[in-house]
Amino acid sequence: MGDLWSSDVAKDWCIATDDRDGEVDCVLNDTNLPLELLGGSYYLNTVGSYTITYSATDAAGNTRTRDLTITISESTDLYSIDYTGFGDYYTSLNSSTDVVTDLAKLLRNTISYISYGDARYVYATYDDGSQAIMYDVPTSASYGKVPATGTAGWGDGGKITGDGYSISINREHVWACNDMRIMPVGGAQTVSTYPKYTLLTGSFDYRPQNTNKGHYTDLHNLWNALAGPNRTHSDHFYGEENGSSVGTYLNNGIFYPGDEWKGDVARILFYMTLMYPHLTLVERGDANAYEGSTFYGYLEDLMRWNLEDPVSDVEVRRNNTIYVNQNNRNPFVDFYDYGFAELLFEQGDPNILDS
Numbered sequence: 240m241g242d243l244w245s246s247d248v249a250k251d252w253c254i255a256t257d258d259r260d261g262e263v264d265c266v267l268n269d270t271n272l273p274l275e276l277l278g279g280s281y282y283l284n285t286v287g288s289y290t291i292t293y294s295a296t297d298a299a300g301n302t303r304t305r306d307l308t309i310t311i312s313e314s315t316d317l318y319s320i321d322y323t324g325f326g327d328y329y330t331s332l333n334s335s336t337d338v339v340t341d342l343a344k345l346l347r348n349t350i351s352y353i354s355y356g357d358a359r360y361v362y363a364t365y366d367d368g369s370q371a372i373m374y375d376v377p378t379s380a381s382y383g384k385v386p387a388t389g390t391a392g393w394g395d396g397g398k399i400t401g402d403g404y405s406i407s408i409n410r411e412h413v414w415a416c417n418d419m420r421i422m423p424v425g426g427a428q429t430v431s432t433y434p435k436y437t438l439l440t441g442s443f444d445y446r447p448q449n450t451n452k453g454h455y456t457d458l459h460n461l462w463n464a465l466a467g468p469n470r471t472h473s474d475h476f477y478g479e480e481n482g483s484s485v486g487t488y489l490n491n492g493i494f495y496p497g498d499e500w501k502g503d504v505a506r507i508l509f510y511m512t513l514m515y516p517h518l519t520l521v522e523r524g525d526a527n528a529y530e531g532s533t534f535y536g537y538l539e540d541l542m543r544w545n546l547e548d549p550v551s552d553v554e555v556r557r558n559n560t561i562y563v564n565q566n567n568r569n570p571f572v573d574f575y576d577y578g579f580a581e582l583l584f585e586q587g588d589p590n591i592l593d594s
Contacts, residue, residue, distance in 0.1 A: 256482065265295045305483070317582050320574060328568055339513075339583060342570060343591040346514050347433040350567040354429075355456045356449030359410060361564050362387070362463045363557035371553050373411055373464035373500055376485050380404035411464035413504055414511045414518065416446050416455055417474035418535045421517050423453060435593040436516050438533065458561045459510050459569050472496075474530045477504055478523070478537045479544075492530075493537075502548025505541040506571040509580050513570075516592045538588060542580065550575040 256262050296302045317338040322329035335341040363371040370385040381404035398405050422443040423434040429452045439445060447455040468487040472494045480490040487497045496504045512520050521528045521536040528536055550572050558572045571580050
């Protein structure tokens, strides 16, 4: 028996607006799904992946559609997952009585930081070996054409010029530095292995220089990204104000990373809040939800993005490359098919402090 998933819930996700008509009717087409009627609601209860289609029509008769893939896995919990594989990296969790705490310790005890300058050489690739650039979109002239050189044209003012395109790239901290106000105990700017972390105090510079190593050089949180959207993101919270979009946008101080990148962003932020004490994902309306703190978000949007944009081959290759260079992994990528994020965040954001 798979996890029950209600089509009524899916209808609640169907919200459409038009720039002239305002909110318009949104229709869920689930007629071909293997639904079971239980207590007056229809449910998916068969393991597998299913695609449902939403459609919305404005007053002029223009119709737009959007597909959403729903994956139903076996009912499970964090203790029934098989943690073997991945070079036995997670194997110790098979006998754990506190998976969340032990996983945080595993990620921390195995990380080996590289310098901020060297981080530019570690990047994700597409199937053909070209470099994946965060916030780039499939319709752009540069998509899938950026050479895997790491440093070509690097920097806000530098350009990479290729077949019909010219772009600038730089390093994007997905969890923004300005909202990562922690530091190693003792205030060292350069650490090779995980130290204990405390809240930022004194003159510690939370923005790294190229020779620095530490939480701000964690490769899971760094992407080579288009410079323009990177600057637009700045330290704004990730969320969704205007609905989905192929490209990025900023509205009401909330940054949307684009349809192709929103799942990647979610799983990076999930990793960061588990990996580092004090870093906390918040719900909308939380009094702590302000920029320039250790709080970031929004968790409810990120959880939805995690489902709407599943793990891709690019993410898997990126995770494996980071493992080679940094010696730890992102479990939200590795165990995505188990519904790992949903299981771990059932009780909200865990804040595993250094002991």
